[in-house]
Amino acid sequence: MHFKRHVTGLIFCLFYVVSYFTNKYVLSVLKFTYPTLFQGWQTFIGGLLLLLSGKLGLVDISGFPRSAALSWLPGSLLFVGNIYAGSRALSRLPIPFFFTLHNASEVVNCLILKLTQMERIPWMKLLSVSLLLMSAINLPLYDPQFDPGGYMWALAHLFCVGAYRVFQTHFKSSHLSDLEQQYINYLFSVLLLAFAAHPTGDLFGALEFPFLLSPRFHGGCCASALLGFFLLLASVKLKSGLPLEHCGVWLFLSKVFATCLSPLVFNIEVNTPSFCCVFFSHVGEALLVYSESTSQVR
Numbered sequence: 001m002h003f004k005r006h007v008t009g010l011i012f013c014l015f016y017v018v019s020y021f022t023n024k025y026v027l028s029v030l031k032f033t034y035p036t037l038f039q040g041w042q043t044f045i046g047g048l049l050l051l052l053s054g055k056l057g058l059v060d061i062s063g064f065p066r067s068a069a070l071s072w073l074p075g076s077l078l079f080v081g082n083i084y085a086g087s088r089a090l091s092r093l094p095i096p097f098f099f100t101l102h103n104a105s106e107v108v109n110c111l112i113l114k115l116t117q118m119e120r121i122p123w124m125k126l127l128s129v130s131l132l133l134m135s136a137i138n139l140p141l142y143d144p145q146f147d148p149g150g151y152m153w154a155l156a157h158l159f160c161v162g163a164y165r166v167f168q169t170h171f172k173s174s175h176l177s178d179l180e181q182q183y184i185n186y187l188f189s190v191l192l193l194a195f196a197a198h199p200t201g202d203l204f205g206a207l208e209f210p211f212l213l214s215p216r217f218h219g220g221c222c223a224s225a226l227l228g229f230f231l232l233l234a235s236v237k238l239k240s241g242l243p244l245e246h247c248g249v250w251l252f253l254s255k256v257f258a259t260c261l262s263p264l265v266f267n268i269e270v271n272t273p274s275f276c277c278v279f280f281s282h283v284g285e286a287l288l289v290y291s292e293s294t295s296q297v298r
Contacts, residue, residue, distance in 0.1 A: 008241055009250040012234040016254035019227040020095060021265055026220040027091035028266070030211050034202035035087035038221070040193035043083070045225035046232065047186030050179065059233070061179055068175035069184050075167045076188035081160035083189065085153045092150030095262040097139060097274070099255050100281040101154040104136035106288060108162025124291040131284030135277045142273035178236050245293035252289050256282060 026032050054061035090098050110121060110129050121129070136158075140151050168181070176184075197203045211217040238247050259278065262268065270278075 008234070008238050009253075012231070012238050012250055013254045013257055015227055015231040015234050016251075017258045017261065019224070019231050020090075020258050021262070022220060022224045022227055023087070024090060024095055024262075024266060026217070026224060027087060030214075030217055030220065031091075032206075032209060032211070032217065032221075033088075033091050034206045034209075035084050035091075036193045036197040036200055036202045037206050038224075039083045039087055040190055040197065041221060042225045042228050043186045043189040043193070046229045047183060047190060049226075049229045050183050050186065050232075054179075054183075059179055059236075060177065061183060064175045064180055072171070072176060072181060072184050073188065075164060075171065075181065076185045078160050078164040078167060079185040080189050080192050082157060082164055084193070085157035085160060088153035089150055089157050092147045093154060094266065094268040094270075096259040096268065096270070096278045097143065098154065099259055100139050100278050101136050101151070101158055102161065103132050103255075103281050103285050105158040105161035105165070106285075107133045107136075108159050109165050112163060112166045122291060124287060124294075128284045128287035128291060131280050131287065135281035135284065139274060139277040142271060142277065144269045144271050144274065178239065179232075182232060245289065248289040248292060252282075252285050255285070 026038065032038060050059065050061065053059045086102075089101070093101070107129055110125070114121065140146060206212070209217075238250060242250075259282070263270075
């Protein structure tokens with residue numbers, strides 16, 4: 001039983017790392033910086049595969065009330081903000097720097113819960129959140145290739161991620177499973193991004209993209225959509241087979257693997273202070289995972 005759990009976790013790690021590397025390759029190496037089209041393609045394929053999997057009985061997606069779908073729309077809106085801003089940020093920032101800012105979404109999560117529910121924050125979690133916040137604040141100051149646009153989009157991304165996590169955790173509904181929530185996210189994303197493709201200029205910009213007919217581009221886009229879908233299935237499988245705190249461990253390990261391997265795949269310019277920001281961000285995340293596991297034991 002433990003061996004099967006480790007296999008599921010390792011599969012999740014593999015899909016997580018390869019998915020981020022594929023997205024980074026399309027966005028930064030090939031420079032396809034048209035997120036309405038790129039994310040619209042990914043969510044369209046993800047939604048289509050999820051629907052086909054449900055029809056074939058491979059996953060459990062039963063009918064759900066329209067009222068439940070409508071009540072989930074704020075979460076879908078945050079999801080679109082998450083993937084759109086995340087795509088913009090990932091195209092401009094190295095993967096280790098992106099994760100350092102992404103981890104700071106926990107600060108948004110804690111702040112919202114503190115303001116809305118007056119939750120008491122344990123001292124270890126407070127320490128971990130402080131490390132995450134300080135790492136994210138100091139990173140732009142020491143980044144040798146500072147890109148203000150990249151950090152602006154990363155800020156929007158981490159806010160959407162933190163708010164989405166709060167909404168998902170505290171949205172009480174017996175009608176929607178995790179896969180059904182994601183299916184609604186996909187449908188809403190495809191519609192919204194399709195309407196936004198023309199006003200943002202992405203539609204006409206993509207027509208002039210130099211690698212539009214390149215096999216590398218088409219292969220990267222197809223791989224990114226398929227990997228995103230398999231990552232979703234691996235994530236749901238992991239959550240269904242492990243306690244939440246153990247899932248946090250595998251997510252943490254996935255980010256560490258991606259951070260360590262990314263300099264071998266992509267050109268990254270790092271100095272000592274920016275390396276310390278990345279390092280202490282991972283330390284803060286490790287403390288956060290440990291604090292949540294100890295609180296569950298108690």
